[in-house]
Amino acid sequence: MATHQQGKKQRSRADWLLLVVGLILGSAFGFWITPTILYAEKPQPLQFNHKLHMEQVDNGCKSCHKFREDGSFSGIPGIKSCKNCHSGDEPLGNTPAEKEFMKFLKADKPIPWQVYARQADNVFFSHAAHAENAGLECTRCHGKHGESDKLRPYEYNRLTGYSRDIWGRGPIGLAGPPDRMKMDDCAKCHRDNGVNQACFVCHK
Amino acid sequence: MDWDRRTFVKFAVGAVLGVHASPLIPKFMDDTAIWTQNWNWVPVPEDGAVAYAKTVNPHTGTGAMAKLIDGRVEGLRAIRVEGNPDHPLSRGGVVPADASALQLLYNNETRVAKPLLRNRATGVMTQITWPQALDLVGGNLAELAQKGQAHQAAALGTDPSSTTGQMLMRLMQALGSPNVAFTPTPRETMALAGLFMTGQPFLGFDLANANFIVSFGTPLLEGFGAPVAVRKAFAGWRGYPKNQAYLVQIEPRASVTASQADQWIACKPGSEGAVALAMCRIMIEEGVYDRAVESAYGWNDVDGMMGFKSYLMKSIDRAKVASLAGVSLPKLVKMTLAFAKADRAVAVCGPGNSGDPGRLYDFMSVLALNALKGNLGKPGGVVAQQPLPLKSLGGALPEPKQPPLAGSDRPFSVNNVHDLAEAALAGKPYGLKTLILCGGNFVFNGPQANLMHDLARKTPFVVAITPYMDESAAMADLVLPSTHWLEGWGDSTTSFGSPVACYGLHRPLVKAVAEAKDAGDTLLALAQRLGGPAAAALPYKNLAEALAKRSQAMGDFKKLAETSYWAQKRPAYGQMRFNTPSGRLELFSRTLRQLVSKGAGGGQDLDKAVRALGVKGGAQAAFLPHWEEPAAYAEGAAYPLIMQAAPSLRTTWGDEAITPYMVKILPDTVLANADKLVVEMNPATARDLHLYAGDMVLVESSAGSLTAKLTLYAGAAPGMVFVPLGLGHQAFGFQVAKKGMNFNRAVKVTSDPMSGMPIWELTGVSVKKVRG
Amino acid sequence: MVIDVDKCTGCGACSVACMSENNVGVLEDETEKIRSITWLRVYQIDNGKAFPETEVAFFPRPCMHCQGGASGSPGQAFFQEDTDPQEAHTPCVSVCPAIATDYDDATGIVSQITSRCIGCRYCVAACPYHARYFNWYDVPWPQGTPRGLSPFVSPRMRGVVEKCTFCYPRLQRAKNKAFLGGGKVGEMDYQTACTEACPSGAITFGQLQNPAHKVHKLIQSEFAFRLLEKMGTNPKVYYMSKRKWVRMMADNHLSQAKATQAAASGGHK
Incomplete structure (x- = not known):
């Protein structure tokens, strides 16, 4: 017994600091490693200046991201839409991106854009319901994308393949749109506004 | 503070808690859950602008609409085939073959993408180019023509009235071959029956307006004419609380038509024609027939030969027919009386359940029954279609010197693939050296598949023009890819039994697979390659140009192509024009008699000639609607x-x-x-x-x-x-x-x-x- | 939905149109019917009589979109919302452990969210109409055929259950159009693929409670009936036939003798 007692060291309370240090370090590690190992970057095929284009058009986002007659949303415009303005053989401006773009235009080849806001295939999202019927602004979900002067790198989740914009850039991922566009966010907004929450409202 | 086990544990616990406080674990769990729903091997169809394009399925006669998607990356593609609600006959309905057409269009494993040359010994197919392929066929045909053996080349097609069919005929004729044959269909049998009795080759049944329909063994609801059009008529017959029309089906099996009919009269197979004649006799005996029929040629005896009435009285005993056909006589009489009483009754003949062209005398018997009912030219009766206003592809070509393989022993012949195959295989009067199969998959579809298989095997050089790697293509020496009807030009004419004329035009709606060409374009290229009379007979740049010329009378071609059809507005009601030698309805066909006696004299000779044509009843019955045992x-x-x-x-x-x-x-x-x-x-x-x-x-x-x-x-x-x-x-x-x-x-x-x-x-x- | 059995000719156009609308795949062997997925299957029945009294009829069977609730005549029970969960339940929805299927009160449609489905097949067992199908295999799309797939319905993987949705994506698109035009979704703006395809017009589709819609009137008919009505599943699919034997068979009115006979005759069901 005595020997045992002798061997007992006087432990300082400072020991507990180690726990806190560990906590901080572990947490920092978690916060750092999560996006690093989960997300990979893919370059966009071209640079695109939304700001510049917005200055040229009359109808804001809807000038290019149009509704079709049947109420569906065209999403990213095809090369045919680009030709409405870029009709000649000569570039309209003098940026390197446009020179690159002219190659696609001349070959009549679709530009393989990476889509930041692409949802899973089983999601049916009606732009008409939100932008037209409910009168929401594009920025409500897409943020200030339309004011950007260059495309940020497209990041995708290595595990799921979905764009990082869906899960959100915020570290914890609790923020709602425009930072995040998960099903929870859809459901929350529907709940808050008393909109039908049946599965088939948003799934196909 | 020493670094020992306890402090380490404290640190470790802290670190673990710290990691838990970070998004690492919940995020990974969440993503793992999403990953389980992320089926990256399942196709994700591309979204895009939807457009509809009207067209006509030439195989079914259905007015169809292709639902097209114009994707940003993948471009234009068809995602569905729906019905065209504006089409006057099919009015938006489809049959399974229409609705699943894309499965044939988009299946790379079954489509032929490039011209293929097959080695007969090894069966190995090698890809060749179009010029090489055309040289092969053209060279072969030119060589035969040069040697004076052009008649030993034959071509088989599906529809002689289509523009591609017409081209096939002109090409072979210009080459000097009389051997072009087509799939036998009830349209030909109907044309013969119509010509012989009314002088009108295009007769149809006004099913939509009839309120009493008797169908003689023809599968109205399983395959008759344009299947959707018949169903639309059928839909109009049904109703609550009472049906709008009474349908009687006479056939040996409780088929769909029999079950959906108001009355099914189960008869012995092949006795349907006899039942029609028994109905005629019952109507006469009961005095419930249209007296106008008495003025028809051949109602009474003519030129010392039996007339229709005498034939009925002599050979068609109602009780005997009832027992022969295995039907209940009282039921038959009751039904006949109801038929005679109905204001818009029609008797219908058509293809058999096995899809054959039908028996001529059965068709004539049914026409006679309709004449007795007095419904010719009436709403809900038998009406003559307006001939389609189609122009010919060119002037008449010289008749080939050699007689055709099939049908030359008959007073009139309908060149069909079966007779051609039979004669060619027998080598009577000659065999074949080259065979062009233009669609139709004859090795499978036959009609007698074994025979067509033998023909393809024994003919030294076989060319198949087909969209698919089908049974016929598998046996061909040379396979030329043609377009599916959704990706190429083509046309179709009035379906069997339709009361109104209807023309269908289909045009390229999606990009054709690899190097597939319209079958018509292949024939034109072949004509160009052959030069001389062949090129002169088909002076068109492409099939579209030929179609435009042929359909000139239907208005602007571009508009016609977009509308996809041309149709007669309403059936031709009113007194039917009889273009017969007598100028009247002919129950005794003078046309037929003239044709047969052209080769033979009168009396004994005529009887012999008739029996040689397979008519067991002899000359006394041969020109009348009558019944013979199958x-x-x-x-x-x-x-x-x-x-x-x-x-x-x-x-x-x-x-x-x-x-x-x-x-x-x-x-x-x-x-x-x-x-x-x-x-x-x-x-x-x-x-x-x-x-x-x-x-x-x-x-x-x-x-x-x-x-x-x-x-x-x-x-x-x-x-x-x-x-x-x-x-x-x-x-x-x-x-x-x-x-x-x-x-x-x-x-x-x-x-x-x-x-x-x-x-x-x-x-x-x-x-x-x-x-x- | 109202299906006129007397007009149905069993041609299968509805079934094929359904499959092409909803990206249903085809396996190598489809004769194993228990594993063959057909959202809308056309069943054949016969009256069990000997030749020449035999008669057949066809029953196109989509998902019935059961509302549940007490059984009764269509005039009464159907229109009353039954709030007691014990009384009112949709057989499949009530058993799903993953909430992968729900009953939408607004539309009366039973959904199926395939990505949420865990593949337990409890709903398949619960459905009295065999309207639910399990994907035993991945669909072997022949090379090139995915080009013909519709983007409006998400293709499924193996291991999940799928079924008829009354072409819900068509309502989604019709709503889109209405949102843009400011109008409402009219009766003809939302029709299912099978309704459109049927060449004899045997299928009528609309809102059962909406007096302006054709179906509303049709279900009042004395010839209208539902399958297994006495089970109280309260299906949204009505059938019509003037033939008594057809109506009898629809609700298991089989006499004992007939039932034995039907079992003995095997195949023809």
């Missing part, structure tokens, strides 16, 4: 049962193959145990033969056989076996190939008396149990 009755004790097809829109339509979706919806009474064809038999017949449901049986005719699983069906006539049509492909991919067996491999095709058309409605067979 050949299948005389097959003898070796083949005691009668085989008939059980048609269904789920298995086949026309010459197009069954699609995967159609295979999928087949019930287990048609296809079972992965690959077994199922045949139907009446339980009593099976008992007599000591057969049980589920037995594997061999159904054998004198022309071929098939093995199948037996199912017992109370609705099948005793003494018969019913076989589904259109199964048993060896091609068309894993979803279709090697399922069931081909009905056409067991049928025995016989020659219809007088018309000489191949018929195969009934085949004498034996059914034996086999292991398997």
Whole structure:
């Protein structure tokens, strides 16, 4: 017994600091490693200046991201839409991106854009319901994308393949749109506004 | 503070808690959950702008609409085939073959992408270029023509009235070959019956406006004319609380039509024509017929030969016919009286259940019944279609010197693929050196598939112009890819039995697969390659130009192509014009008599000539609507049962193959145990033969056989076996190939008396149990 | 939905149109019917009589979109919302452990969210109409055929259950159009693929409670009936037939003798 007692060291309370240090370090590690190992970057095929284009058009986002007659949303415009303005053989401006773009235009080849806001295939999202019927602004979900002067790198989740914009850039991922566009966010907004929450409202 | 076990544990616990406080774990769990729903091997169809384009399916005559998607990355593609609500006949409806057309269009495994050359010895196919391919065919044909053997080249097509069919005829004729033959259809039989009795080759049934319909063994609801148009009429007949029209079906099996009819009169197979004549006699005896018919030529005796009335009185005894056909006489009389009383009644003839062109004399008997009812030219009766206002592709070409392989021994001939194959294989009067198969998949569709198979095997040089790597292409020396109807030009003419003329035009809606060309364009290129008279006979840049010229009278071509159809506004009601020698309705056909006696004198000679054409009744009956026993009755004790097809829109339509979706919806009474064809038999017949449901049986005719699983069906006539049509492909991919067996491999095709058309409605067979 | 059995000719156009609308695949062997997926299957029945009295009829069977609730005549029970969960339940929805299927009160449609489905097949067992199908295999799309797939319905993988949705994506698109045009979704703006395809017009589709819609009137008919009505599943699919034997068979009115006979005759069902 005595020997045992002798061997007992006087432990300082400072020991507990180690726990806190560990906590901080572990947490920092978690916060750092999560996006690093989960997300990979893919370059966009071209640079695109939304700001510049917005200055040229009359109808804001809807000038290019149009509704079709049947109420569906065209999403990213095809090369045919680009030709409405870029009709000649000569570039309209003098940026390197446009020179690159002219190659696609001349070959009549679709530009393989990476889509930041692409949802899973089983999601049916009606732009008409939100932008037209409910009168929401594009920025409500897409943020200030339309004011950007260059495309940020497209990041995708290595595990799921979905764009990082869906899960959100915020570290914890609790923020709602425009930072995040998960099903929870859809459901929350529907709940808050008393909109039908049946599965088939948003799934196909 | 020392670094020991305890401090380490504290640190570690802190670190673990810290990691937990970070998003690492919940995020990974969440993403893992999403990952489980992330099926990256499942196709993700691209979204895009939707557009509809009207077209007509040339195989079914259905007015269709292709639903197209213009994707940003993948471009324009078709995602569905729907009905065109504006089409006057099909009014938005479709049949399975229409709705699943994309499965044939987009299946790379079954489409032919490039011209292929097959080595006969090894069976290996090699890709060649179009110029090489055209040189091969052109060189072969030119060589034959040079040697004066052009007649030893033959071409088979599906539809002589289509522009591609017309081109095929002109090409071969310009080359000097009389041998162009087409799939035999009831349109030809109807044309003959119509010509002989009314002088009108294009007769139709105004089904939509009739309120009493008697169908003589023709599968109105399983395959008749343009299938959707018939169904639209049928829909109008039904109603609550009472039906709008009374439908009587006379046939040996409780088919769909029989079950959906208000009355099913189960008769012995092949006796339908006799029943029609018995109805005629009952109407006369009961005095319930249109007296105008008495002024018809041949109502009474003519030139010392029996007239129609005398024939009925002498040969058609109502009780005898009732017992021969196995129907109840009181029921038959009651139905006949109701038919006579109805204000808009029509009797309908058409293709048999086995899809054959029908028997000429049966058609004539049904026409006679309609004449007795007095419904010719009336709403809900038999009406003459307006001929389609189509221009000819060019002036007349010189007749080839040699007689055609088929039909030269007949007073009138309808050049059909079966007779051609039979004559060519027999080498009478000569054999074939080159065979061009222009669509149709004849090696599968037959009509007698074994025969067509032999023809393809024995002919030294076979060319198949086809969209698919089908059974015919597999046997061809050279396969030339043609377009699917959704990706190429083409046309179709009025379907069988339609009361109004209707023209269908289909145009390229999606990009054609690889190097596929319209069949018409291939023929034009071939004509160009041959030069000389062939090029002069077909002076068109492409098929579209030829179509535009042919349909000139239908208005602006571009508009016509977008509308996709041209149709006669309403049926031609009013007094029917009889373009007969007598200028009247002819119950005794003078036209027919003239044709037959051209070769033979009168009296004894005429009788002999008539009997040589297979008419057992001799000269006294040959020019009248009359009934003769079907050949299948005389097959003898070796083949005691009668085989008939059980048609269904789920298995086949026309010459197009069954699609995967159609295979999928087949019930287990048609296809079972992965690959077994199922045949139907009446339980009593099976008992007599000591057969049980589920037995594997061999159904054998004198022309071929098939093995199948037996199912017992109370609705099948005793003494018969019913076989589904259109199964048993060896091609068309894993979803279709090697399922069931081909009905056409067991049928025995016989020659219809007088018309000489191949018929195969009934085949004498034996059914034996086999292991398997 | 109202299906006129007397007009149905069993051609299968509805079934094929359904499959092409909803991206249903085809396996190599589709004769194994228990594993063959057909959202809308056309069943054949016969009256069990001997030749020549035999008669057949066809029953196209989509998902019935059961509302549940007490059984009763269509005039009464159907229109009353039954709030007691014990009384009112949709057989499949009530058993799903993953909430992968729900009953939408607004539309009366039973959904199926395939990505949420865990593949337990409890709903398949619970459905009295065999309207639910399990994907035993991945669909072997032949090379090139995915080009013909519709982007409006998400293709499924193996291991999940799927079924008829009354072409819900068509309502989604019709709503889109209405949102943009400011109008409402009219009766003809939302029709299912099978309704459109049927060449004999045997299928009528609309809102059962909406007096302006054709179906509302049709279900008042004395000839209208539902399958297994006495189970109280309260299906949204009505059938019509003037033939008594057809109506009898629809609700298991089989006499004992007939039932034995039907079992003995095997295949023809």
